[in-house]
Amino acid sequence: SQTIHQWPATLVQPVGSPLSLECTVEGTSNPNLYWYRQAAGRGLQLLFYSVGIGQISSEVPQNLSASRPQDRQFILSSKKLLLSDSGFYLCAWKYGQGAGYGYTFGSGTRLTVV
Amino acid sequence: GENVEQHPSTLSVQEGDSAVIKCTYSDSASNYFPWYKQELGKRPQLIIDIRSNVGEKKDQRIAVTLNKTAKHFSLHITETQPEDSAVYFCAATGKLSFGAGTTVTVRA
Numbered sequence: 292s293q294t295i296h297q298w299p300a301t302l303v304q305p306v307g308s309p310l311s312l313e314c315t316v317e318g319t320s321n322p323n324l325y326w327y328r329q330a331a332g333r334g335l336q337l338l339f340y341s342v343g344i345g346q347i348s349s350e351v352p353q354n355l356s357a358s359r360p361q362d363r364q365f366i367l368s369s370k371k372l373l374l375s376d377s378g379f380y381l382c383a384w385k386y387g388q389g390a391g392y393g394y395t396f397g398s399g400t401r402l403t404v405v
Numbered sequence: 406g407e408n409v410e411q412h413p414s415t416l417s418v419q420e421g422d423s424a425v426i427k428c429t430y431s432d433s434a435s436n437y438f439p440w441y442k443q444e445l446g447k448r449p450q451l452i453i454d455i456r457s458n459v460g461e462k463k464d465q466r467i468a469v470t471l472n473k474t475a476k477h478f479s480l481h482i483t484e485t486q487p488e489d490s491a492v493y494f495c496a497a498t499g500k501l502s503f504g505a506g507t508t509v510t511v512r513a
Contacts, residue, residue, distance in 0.1 A: 334494065334506045340500055381449070393439065394501050398447075399447075399448050
């Protein structure tokens with residue numbers, strides 16, 4: 292079966308520390324992958340998306356970067372976290388093809404920068 | 406890129422009444438329009454979607470309508486129940502761009 296995994300579930304990090312969030316999918320190959328951020332009480336902001344290994348598109352200039360070292364692995368990183376990086380980070384993937392595609396989300400990482 | 410606007414931002418309805426949320430999009434090439442429900446602290450979950458070759462789709466108490474000419478689509482929830490209380494997001498593709506969300510509260 293096709294599943295998406297995201298970890299950790301919660302994270303508390305000090306300002307200026309690095310960040311690495313991981314998202315992996317199983318049961319599929321060459322998926323389109325997405326990173327979203329949701330600030331408290333707000334909507335979903337698309338941060339990055341990837342259509343294949345090493346292919347990253349950035350939607351919003353910010354203190355974050357993304358990498359796709361393997362087909363089914365998508366990583367969100369930061370060298371130095373800011374207070375404004377706090378939020379709920381969601382990985383999503385596009386499943387299916389043709390007229391039968393859709394999108395599903397991982398369980399998310401709640402990041403608090405202190 | 407795609408710009409999706411969603412209204413209203415909050416909606417309070419009496420149990421048993423209907424709720425309607427409306428979205429507009431900017432990219433005429435968008436061809437997939439999902440709706441997600443997000444409960445507090447959880448991931449968004451797909452509740453219904455519609456593709457550009459269809460004008461309306463229904464699943465029990467939930468329906469979605471799409472007007473491609475006007476570039477807007479709507480979510481309709483009938484016979485609302487307390488468990489329908491959540492934040493609802495519309496989205497549109499190419500890249501999956503989301504509206505700002507509607508907080509729906511169903512009063513018992």
